[in-house]
């Protein structure tokens with residue numbers, strides 16, 4: 295038996311298959327993603343199975359790329375040799391709102407409720423839900439389990455999650471929720487296995503295409519940089535992060551429509567907007583254009599600035615963990631951030647830092663550093679698969 299985890303985004307469909315042995319979820323045997331699923335994209339499947347990595351262009355002809363990827367994935371999981379039988383599909387859903395603070399088995403009415411939150415995460419939520427519906431149609435006999443990014447942050451205090459807005463607006467659920475929760479659950483769980491200090495004051499940095507920081511004490515989230523929507527906090531690949539709300543009023547006054555504003559904030563800002571070159575840190579590192587350097591400097595500064603807020607909420611710091619595509623692979627970013635935070639007593643071991651790019655858990659702080667620094671390659675799918683298994687076991 296096995297659990298398939300799915301993370302359906304706007305242009306990608308990521309998946310992994312985790313065998314289950316005597317009720318325990320095992321490391322994945324199949325990991326892959328469909329990319330280029332956006333309109334006019336070049337759909338492509340990449341996957342690793344039995345030690346072999348394959349890239350296959352998708353010939354969707356006139357079919358809608360997401361539906362095409364899905365039917366291809368169905369074929370893949372049914373026809374690869376030695377594939378265990380799928381007993382559940384675990385979906386990453388970024389927003390659970392106030393109602394969903396733990397994983398649940400999907401129903402039509404739950405999906406309807408969740409789609410009310412589409413406007414709060416337009417890059418993710420509609421695609422997450424579309425993914426669940428499509429998988430439910432393709433695999434009608436298999437339970438679909440919904441695993442929420444927001445759920446890990448349910449321990450954040452009401453003061454930390456409040457905006458300074460009138461009570462009638464707060465009572466509508468307008469507050470900070472926080473995201474990347476499946477990733478943070480994985481990172482903190484791994485840290486707790488690696489170091490006793492992880493019981494103390496931990497700052498986790500999930501720096502990928504979306505990016506956020508999370509402060510945890512005793513393994514539980516107490517603060518995070520993302521908020522009501524997935525727009526808040528750090529600068530990201532195509533999102534601006536925290537922005538003076540006055541900028542929005544100014545742009546509306548200048549005649550931007552809400553749709554144009556949404557596109558600007560979600561798709562045209564961040565590393566891409568500042569550099570004018572790319573949302574991908576690898577491309578910016580390779581570029582000599584002055585604006586590529588400005589974009590990297592601003593990204594770094596925003597991590598340092600928000601780290602100050604997390605450290606203040608934690609009232610000190612014992613451990614930092616870097617994760618996500620940038621956090622796991624970009625040693626220069628880790629070095630710059632840690633240098634700027636050296637006043638806290640952080641000292642990196644530069645050799646260990648540069649060596650930590652190979653998808654392995656590694657401690658990269660120097661022996662005499664007051665704060666431990668770790669690189670933890672995240673696995674959101676594993677957390678979702680474990681939740682799905684726990685739910686199935688209760689049935």
Ligand SMILES: Nc1ncnc2c1ncn2[C@@H]1O[C@H](COP(=O)(O)OP(=O)(O)O)[C@@H](O)[C@H]1O
Pocket residue numbers: 501502503504531573574575576618619620623624
């Ligand atoms: N070797 C690398 N060096 C620097 N940045 C990298 C590297 N590999 C990936 N990245 C960055 O990580 C991003 C993808 O991160 P990831 O966590 O996989 O994103 P998401 O899950 O949000 O799609 C890329 O857009 C790129 O900016």
Ligand SMILES: CC(=O)OP(=O)(O)O
Pocket residue numbers: 388418443473474502503504505524
């Ligand atoms: C919530 C979010 O930004 O997720 P991702 O990093 O996958 O885009």
Ligand SMILES: [Mg+2]
Pocket residue numbers: 502503504
């Ligand atoms: Mg991600």
